[in-house]
Amino acid sequence: xxxxxxxxPVWHYDGISAVRRQAMLVADGDxxxxxxxxxxxxxxxxxxxxxGDRDAQAATFGLxxxxxxxxxxxxxxxxxxxxxxxxxxxxxxWVDRLGLWRAAAGxxxxxxxxxxxxxxxxxxxxxxxxxxxxxxxxxxMVGDFGRKGCQDAAGRAALATLKQRIDPDDPxxxxxxxxxxxxxxxxxxxxRIVVFDGLLKAADSPDAVAGVIxxxxxxxxxxxVMESLxxxxxLSVLLGGxxxxxxGYTNALLATAYSREAEARADGHAIRxxxxxxxxxxxxxxxxxxxxxxxxxxxxxxxxLASHPVSADRAARFRRSRVAGERYTPALDxxxxxxxRGICRGETDTIEWRF
Numbered sequence: 432x433x434x435x436x437x438x439x440p441v442w443h444y445d446g447i448s449a450v451r452r453q454a455m456l457v458a459d460g461d462x463x464x465x466x467x468x469x470x471x472x473x474x475x476x477x478x479x480x481x482x483g484d485r486d487a488q489a490a491t492f493g494l495x496x497x498x499x500x501x502x503x504x505x506x507x508x509x510x511x512x513x514x515x516x517x518x519x520x521x522x523x524x525w526v527d528r529l530g531l532w533r534a535a536a537g538x539x540x541x542x543x544x545x546x547x548x549x550x551x552x553x554x555x556x557x558x559x560x561x562x563x564x565x566x567x568x569x570x571x572m573v574g575d576f577g578r579k580g581c582q583d584a585a586g587r588a589a590l591a592t593l594k595q596r597i598d599p600d601d602p603x604x605x606x607x608x609x610x611x612x613x614x615x616x617x618x619x620x621x622x623r624i625v626v627f628d629g630l631l632k633a634a635d636s637p638d639a640v641a642g643v644i645x646x647x648x649x650x651x652x653x654x655x656v657m658e659s660l661x662x663x664x665x666l667s668v669l670l671g672g673x674x675x676x677x678x679g680y681t682n683a684l685l686a687t688a689y690s691r692e693a694e695a696r697a698d699g700h701a702i703r704x705x706x707x708x709x710x711x712x713x714x715x716x717x718x719x720x721x722x723x724x725x726x727x728x729x730x731x732x733x734x735x736l737a738s739h740p741v742s743a744d745r746a747a748r749f750r751r752s753r754v755a756g757e758r759y760t761p762a763l764d765x766x767x768x769x770x771x772r773g774i775c776r777g778e779t780d781t782i783e784w785r786f
Contacts, residue, residue, distance in 0.1 A: 437511065442502065444502075481493040586774025607623075
């Protein structure tokens with residue numbers, strides 16, 4: 432016969448009917464049975480009990496695999512029996528043990544760490560992308576422009592001269608102009624810069640175009656393009672998701688603004704390039720000021736504003752970089768500037784773009 436410490440009165444729901452019955456729990460080693468009067472039920476293991484909430488009235492337990500099955504102890508549980516039962520749960524669990532304010536502070540710290548990691552992950556991963564992968568992605572995305580680079584010979588020669596004037600030390604850079612009536616320039620992976628002829632028409636001097644291209648080169652150097660793509664469309668850019676999605680990725684570059692930090696870094700790089708080549712930063716400052724005010728051609732200029740937020744501070748930074756007494760020389764002479772602006776002369780097709 433079981434010792435008294437192995438017995439305890441309980442109430443019981445069998446999970447089949449809604450009848451609450453009084454029973455006697457009879458412990459036997461690592462298991463137990465429930466006795467209802469002269470009837471003894473099936474044997475269960477203590478390990479299969481699932482603790483419920485403890486309140487002021489009772490400790491309750493469910494049974495694994497038996498929805499609705501419950502027992503509850505209304506009296507004090509004998510110590511020997513209590514040692515074999517799962518520990519009842521308390522509402523709040525570890526939150527109650529820590530205290531509300533400590534738990535809230537812990538959650539705040541964890542949330543902050545998660546946000547920082549999520550925000551910084553694209554920047555970290557972007558710098559780990561092999562150059563060969565970035566080059567391949569850039570090649571495919573250039574193809575998404577329909578390879579409609581404007582082909583006027585004099586214009587292409589002027590563009591080559593401008594590129595050499597801005598950054599003569601990097602032969603890997605590729606710059607092309609496409610016929611699209613938007614005031615914009617976009618940097619693609621792998622050091623490819625695409626200038627829309629709408630920007631050439633909106634600029635009032637080759638020095639302003641040089642400043643914009645120098646800014647885009649800054650994005651190339653800082654690998655901001657890969658970071659932007661990773662932030663916008665995730666690792667699918669890298670993990671075999673090129674085919675069939677290239678248009679979406681290129682649209683993402685056009686539609687996604689760089690962060691303020693990225694813009695500031697690119698501006699700093701542009702200012703250094705202009706200074707090294709003795710190109711005046713003032714035309715670039717004037718161009719940014721016009722964009723910021725939404726002057727003439729505001730609808731066309733919105734394209735540049737969407738992907739490169741312009742502020743008065745950015746224009747002022749270029750203006751402050753001017754060195755008094757410096758003998759600046761134009762990026763292109765008048766005939767070359769006219770040729771560059773006419774680089775799309777004779778082109779009848781424009782790129783079909785899906786927004």
